[in-house]
Amino acid sequence: MPAKPWASAAWKKQREKLLENAKCAWCGSAENLIIHHTHKTRNAKKSIERPIIKDLIREKVDSGEVDNTKTILIFRCPECGSSQEVKGRVTTTCKNCRTKVILNQVEKREATKPDYYLGRDGYKQFIKQYSLEIKARVEAKSGMSVNEPDYIDLECDTIVLCNRCHFALHNGMHLCPACKQRYTKYSLCYSCLPEEEKRKIHERGLYIREIEEEDLEADRWFAEFESASPERREEMLREEDENYSKEIEMMDY
Ligand SMILES: [Zn+2]
């Protein structure tokens, strides 16, 4: 989205409004609050966009407008005479007559076939090249514009969290609902698990180490974060945000 002065001014104002008398949505702390983007709207748009892009790739590759083919091997079935793509290494089964064919005993030739997998870079390039077509189709299908400025969605697309909880979120954790003190990736933190549950986990040996190590790792993170200088804190959060965006991107494509 291109930066517009009015947009950033509006954003600033909304930001102030969101933080005014705010408390962390998780732990209730009123200190060190930040606004975390959930990208709900963006993700909703993505889920409409994705199948549209997939169809468009098929169309463009089939029509030859996008040149993306792969070489395959074709064999001729000695039983029924049909030609098909070789699937196995040594033998293959004719789809037509179900005859099992030994590949080095039959006629083979190379052929090209449309390839709808463009690769990560190719996909990005495709989106760029056909952005107008994609936009028009998304709008036609959903009745919404893809380029609505983000600030409009600021209220429903964000949550206010304290630094600590924000940090946990970016590490795939949430506040333990029982003690509201420790963070965990599971329903409860290990300390809050009922004895019965702990015993079951002990019986499964490996799992317990996993939980404890993950909880410990998070504790180390928080300890480092809390004793860090303001500059280092910002840096740590930025690193986390980058990791988080990368993860989101990976999920997108
Ligand atoms: Zn919090």
Ligand SMILES: [Zn+2]
């Ligand atoms: Zn965040």
Ligand SMILES: [Zn+2]
């Ligand atoms: Zn056959």
Ligand SMILES: [Zn+2]
């Ligand atoms: Zn707990």
